Amino acid sequence: MPNDFNTPVIEEFRANHGRVRGWLDGARLILVTTTGARSGRPHTVPVGYLPDGGLRVLVIASAAGAPRHPAWYHNLLAHPVVTVEDGIFTYEAEATVLAGAERDRAFARAVEADPGWADYQARTDRALPVVALTEIPGPPRTGATTMGEGLRLIHDAFRRELGRIRVEVAGSGPVLGAQLRINCLTVCGGLHAHHTMEDRALFGRLGGERPDLAPVLDRLRGEHDAIAALVARLQRVLGDSGVGRADLRAEVDRLATEVERHLDYEEEALIPVLDGVS
Numbered sequence: 001m002p003n004d005f006n007t008p009v010i011e012e013f014r015a016n017h018g019r020v021r022g023w024l025d026g027a028r029l030i031l032v033t034t035t036g037a038r039s040g041r042p043h044t045v046p047v048g049y050l051p052d053g054g055l056r057v058l059v060i061a062s063a064a065g066a067p068r069h070p071a072w073y074h075n076l077l078a079h080p081v082v083t084v085e086d087g088i089f090t091y092e093a094e095a096t097v098l099a100g101a102e103r104d105r106a107f108a109r110a111v112e113a114d115p116g117w118a119d120y121q122a123r124t125d126r127a128l129p130v131v132a133l134t135e136i137p138g139p140p141r142t143g144a145t146t147m148g149e150g151l152r153l154i155h156d157a158f159r160r161e162l163g164r165i166r167v168e169v170a171g172s173g174p175v176l177g178a179q180l181r182i183n184c185l186t187v188c189g190g191l192h193a194h195h196t197m198e199d200r201a202l203f204g205r206l207g208g209e210r211p212d213l214a215p216v217l218d219r220l221r222g223e224h225d226a227i228a229a230l231v232a233r234l235q236r237v238l239g240d241s242g243v244g245r246a247d248l249r250a251e252v253d254r255l256a257t258e259v260e261r262h263l264d265y266e267e268e269a270l271i272p273v274l275d276g277v278s
Helices: 004-015 071-078 100-113 116-122 146-172 176-211 211-238 245-274
Strands: 027-033 042-048 058-062 081-085 089-097 129-134
Touching: 004 027, 004 042, 027 058, 042 071, 058 089, 058 100, 100 116, 100 129, 100 176, 116 129, 129 245, 146 176, 146 245, 176 211, 176 245, 211 245
Parallel strands: none
Antiparallel strands: 027 042, 027 081, 058 129, 081 089, 089 129
């Protein structure tokens, strides 16, 4: 039976490529579709997540501190392969329930980033489960109808995540939290993977089909190199256990400003080409 609270959130999430307004505005959300433990039918729920680097995200079966685990948690225990929608891509993932010290470290990171998790834990006697969702490699699936739209949606996801990190850094305390470090490192890894794919595949294809685009592609490759240098610089700062908020904020702002400028130019130059508009 559909949840009256979840249904409008799911509809808005899908209609706006991961954006949800109101009190969820700015939150990191995904849609997770599990297979019913008893019914065998698909069930979709919106859940908050924590970046965990690479192809893995973490979700917490809090049920807002209810005495029982949420239904989606029981479902994934019975059927660990789930479908994840992040607003841009849809993919299959394998769910693994963290245990022992690994679970405790992950939950501590969550509490450090948002004390609301501690409030949920205080409401119940059960230990709130932390679940890792690891992407199962496969062809990317997106709701974009054109290549240009797909590129813009990916870019918007980077803009959104960099905006979140800017807010998190601005609101952080004097000691940089572990989860904030992971958030920064995860977006750094995502930028590297995206630019590597463009350099090796998209730009090569466009260069072969449109020799007149050579100056544009050369500029974009040069911007990729400049961003890679800023990413490496940010990673070095994140590796400093004593880094202060001001220094981190300066590096994040520098990277975000350069990335946003690059994305704007790439869209202006390439989306008409990708969508076949002369």
